[in-house]
Amino acid sequence: MLRHDPPRLPQGFRCAAVHCGLKDAGEDLALFASSVPAAAAAVFTRNHFPGAPILVGRERVRSGRLQAVVVNSKVSNVGTGPEGVAAARAMARAAARELDIDEALVLMSSTGVIGVPLPIERIESGLRGMAALLQADPLVGARGMMTTDSHPKAISVEIEGPDGDPAVLTVVAKGSGMIAPNMATMLAYAFTDARLDAPTLDAVLRRVVARTFNMLSVDTDTSTSDTCALLANGLAGPVDPLHFEAALTEACEAMTEMLARDGEGATRLLRVVVRGAATDAEARVVARALVESPLIKTMVHGGDPNVGRILMAVGKCVDVAVDPERVHATLGGLPVVAGGRRAEFDDGTVRATLLLDTVELSVDLGVGSGEARAWGCDLSRGYVDENAAYYSS
Amino acid sequence: MLRHDPPRLPQGFRCAAVHCGLKDAGEDLALFASSVPAAAAAVFTRNHFPGAPILVGRERVRSGRLQAVVVNSKVSNVGTGPEGVAAARAMARAAARELDIDEALVLMSSTGVIGVPLPIERIESGLRGMAALLQADPLVGARGMMTTDSHPKAISVEIEGPDGDPAVLTVVAKGSGMIAPNMATMLAYAFTDARLDAPTLDAVLRRVVARTFNMLSVDTDTSTSDTCALLANGLAGPVDPLHFEAALTEACEAMTEMLARDGEGATRLLRVVVRGAATDAEARVVARALVESPLIKTMVHGGDPNVGRILMAVGKCVDVAVDPERVHATLGGLPVVAGGRRAEFDDGTVRATLLLDTVELSVDLGVGSGEARAWGCDLSRGYVDENAAYYSS
Numbered sequence: 134m135l136r137h138d139p140p141r142l143p144q145g146f147r148c149a150a151v152h153c154g155l156k157d158a159g160e161d162l163a164l165f166a167s168s169v170p171a172a173a174a175a176v177f178t179r180n181h182f183p184g185a186p187i188l189v190g191r192e193r194v195r196s197g198r199l200q201a202v203v204v205n206s207k208v209s210n211v212g213t214g215p216e217g218v219a220a221a222r223a224m225a226r227a228a229a230r231e232l233d234i235d236e237a238l239v240l241m242s243s244t245g246v247i248g249v250p251l252p253i254e255r256i257e258s259g260l261r262g263m264a265a266l267l268q269a270d271p272l273v274g275a276r277g278m279m280t281t282d283s284h285p286k287a288i289s290v291e292i293e294g295p296d297g298d299p300a301v302l303t304v305v306a307k308g309s310g311m312i313a314p315n316m317a318t319m320l321a322y323a324f325t326d327a328r329l330d331a332p333t334l335d336a337v338l339r340r341v342v343a344r345t346f347n348m349l350s351v352d353t354d355t356s357t358s359d360t361c362a363l364l365a366n367g368l369a370g371p372v373d374p375l376h377f378e379a380a381l382t383e384a385c386e387a388m389t390e391m392l393a394r395d396g397e398g399a400t401r402l403l404r405v406v407v408r409g410a411a412t413d414a415e416a417r418v419v420a421r422a423l424v425e426s427p428l429i430k431t432m433v434h435g436g437d438p439n440v441g442r443i444l445m446a447v448g449k450c451v452d453v454a455v456d457p458e459r460v461h462a463t464l465g466g467l468p469v470v471a472g473g474r475r476a477e478f479d480d481g482t483v484r485a486t487l488l489l490d491t492v493e494l495s496v497d498l499g500v501g502s503g504e505a506r507a508w509g510c511d512l513s514r515g516y517v518d519e520n521a522a523y524y525s526s
Numbered sequence: 527m528l529r530h531d532p533p534r535l536p537q538g539f540r541c542a543a544v545h546c547g548l549k550d551a552g553e554d555l556a557l558f559a560s561s562v563p564a565a566a567a568a569v570f571t572r573n574h575f576p577g578a579p580i581l582v583g584r585e586r587v588r589s590g591r592l593q594a595v596v597v598n599s600k601v602s603n604v605g606t607g608p609e610g611v612a613a614a615r616a617m618a619r620a621a622a623r624e625l626d627i628d629e630a631l632v633l634m635s636s637t638g639v640i641g642v643p644l645p646i647e648r649i650e651s652g653l654r655g656m657a658a659l660l661q662a663d664p665l666v667g668a669r670g671m672m673t674t675d676s677h678p679k680a681i682s683v684e685i686e687g688p689d690g691d692p693a694v695l696t697v698v699a700k701g702s703g704m705i706a707p708n709m710a711t712m713l714a715y716a717f718t719d720a721r722l723d724a725p726t727l728d729a730v731l732r733r734v735v736a737r738t739f740n741m742l743s744v745d746t747d748t749s750t751s752d753t754c755a756l757l758a759n760g761l762a763g764p765v766d767p768l769h770f771e772a773a774l775t776e777a778c779e780a781m782t783e784m785l786a787r788d789g790e791g792a793t794r795l796l797r798v799v800v801r802g803a804a805t806d807a808e809a810r811v812v813a814r815a816l817v818e819s820p821l822i823k824t825m826v827h828g829g830d831p832n833v834g835r836i837l838m839a840v841g842k843c844v845d846v847a848v849d850p851e852r853v854h855a856t857l858g859g860l861p862v863v864a865g866g867r868r869a870e871f872d873d874g875t876v877r878a879t880l881l882l883d884t885v886e887l888s889v890d891l892g893v894g895s896g897e898a899r900a901w902g903c904d905l906s907r908g909y910v911d912e913n914a915a916y917y918s919s
Binding site for chain 1: 703828835844
């Protein structure tokens with residue numbers, strides 16, 4: 134599948150970002166808009182304390198139609214009660230006024246500190262004039278929604294259309310900590326000019342998110358703001374839904390890896406593949422246990438060939454069918470566990486594998502045909518440093 | 527209940543420790559022995575890759591009788607196959623020979639790196655002459671089984687006997703990382719001169735461990751070596767089983783806090799109390815989520831009053847009954863969450879509470895009468911540093 138590098142928004146979509154005064158400096162408000170209303174679907178966090186934008190967003194996406202997304206960073210508008218809900222609605226209303234569209238077609242997201250009031254006046258005044266700034270580079274909008282991300286994130290892929298002209302799919306996301314999505318990742322928006330109806334978008338989005346963003350864990354902590362929305366404005370005409378699902382899978386998988394690699398404090402990407410489980414569900418449990426284990430994550434960080442920890446992390450999944458003597462594991466293709474025991478290997482070779490930019494850990498349980506993949510990152514001093522003073526700094 | 531400070535072993539029990547050459551320096555082999563056979567019970571890890579000592583120990587404790595425990599540190603004898611099981615048996619045999627007792631009465635434990643062969647010859651030669659070193663201070667034995675622990679750990683309490691003379695209960699333990707026990711903690715041995723039968727010991731031990739060691743989490747990673755054994759040699763005569771259970775609960779709870787406070791890299795103890803859950807089981811899920819959350823742990827480490835993270839961590843327990851508007855939380859008694867929202871508080875006061883040696887987080891879910899407590903610690907650079915080079919150093 135063709136990847137656009139640099140990424141660009143599909144036809145009819147544009148975005149902008151400004152500094153509206155929530156952060157001390159840098160863009161903190163982003164706006165994404167389509168020239169025409171788009172079919173839409175979205176999934177949201179399952180956390181019991183969803184932010185006000187989630188409460189409003191769940192209602193709004195029921196219509197299956199959206200035309201714009203407005204996002205602020207620094208303050209998440211979570212745990213803010215009825216005032217928070219009113220602020221979320223006001224934020225969408227201000228964006229709708231600026232774009233001269235129906236406010237029911239605007240989805241809003243907020244990300245940042247939990248439990249403090251949203252400075253809605255700053256957002257309203259920041260939105261004034263943003264329509265004139267709209268342009269086609271998705272990284273501009275991505276920059277306006279960053280919190281601890283070290284860089285803005287966007288990916289574009291092409292989807293073959295029936296009559297030659299390809300459609301474009303672009304995924305824009307942010308997320309670096311509090312990342313263990315449950316039904317969606319931190320904040321991710323997929324825009325396409327392909328034409329698909331809302332029920333199809335909803336079904337495809339749920340399947341793809343389950344295999345990609347929901348298998349990402351930076352720190353096991355599930356955000357109260359997780360949102361993943363998909364807007365299809367149809368300007369490029371219809372596409373085969375199977376081709377579309379393949380494109381969305383590719384883009385979301387690439388974005389999942391981009392998010393994992395930029396996890397708070399992360400110095401490398403950890404990709405885990407589990408095969409041979411009794412079921413796919415059991416494979417997912419083991420894959421998550423491996424990417425989430427602090428002892429696996431620190432082993433990767435230090436390039437320490439302490440591979441017995443792989444046995445520990447597989448073995449702690451006590452409700453999963455495991456036959457210890459049939460467990461095999463490789464790191465970057467090198468056998469490190471054979472028949473449930475540490476394999477013979479050269480420490481220096483394994484150390485070199487652990488110090489690669491991408492560490493691939495593959496485990497075969499040998500009991501069935503269940504498979505899963507999960508993504509995470511190493512655990513470093515940087516994670517501790519960022520999160521021991523996030524509120525205060 | 528009377529605590530002995532310094533702790534001492536109950537009558538008839540003695541211990542010793544030596545350096546046998548597993549570590550570069552320091553004691554690495556401990557022996558605990560009773561002058562007479564004791565009634566005994568034990569619980570072991572539920573990890574799918576139990577160490578060889580667990581496999582042999584499970585068989586051995588079925589008789590309900592033990593007289594000695596031999597423990598080495600540095601190498602855990604896990605993932606070592608039939609040779610590992612033979613080495614575990616040889617370790618017990620050597621201890622039995624030295625003590626001149628039946629080898630079936632010796633429980634053995636190994637703790638340290640997973641997946642490397644146990645240097646059994648060093649242990650056998652280390653055991654020679656240890657009988658002559660046996661003495662009454664439990665901290666001496668505790669020192670021989672330390673891995674990353676910063677100090678040896680033992681607690682003694684008295685149990686009132688029916689005829690005036692109290693019995694003594696002493697718990698000796700080690701454990702600092704890979705601590706999220708499941709049926710037992712890393713390594714803990716309880717010795718008492720009270721007289722109780724093995725079935726009573728077994729029932730009491732399981733109840734107490736469920737409320738204490740099993741609610742401890744340093745890093746969510748469940749060891750392959752977890753063992754908690756209880757030996758009662760009866761020399762002080764019978765005691766009321768209810769008094770005994772109270773004493774064991776007190777000692778194990780105090781030891782749980784001692785282990786949490788000495789968690790790898792820990793600078794303070796985090797004690798979580800959850801009330802008002804639908805059931806005790808649901809309270810346990812929430813209590814564990816709170817002590818295990820990296821974002822709560824780093825908040826405590828940095829003294830950062832980012833209390834919205836409490837909502838996040840309660841809320842991510844998606845299978846637990848939570849009514850967001852009825853959730854209240856306090857830190858060191860100070861209200862920080864009220865009715866599911868951040869309470870009004872002074873940042874400096876909360877910061878001061880978070881920087882205390884013991885941080886007590888209390889959450890009331892307001893939906894029922896289920897309760898639980900859990901123990902953990904903050905997450906620091908020290909945890910990363912220790913675990914990024916554990917094998918290599």
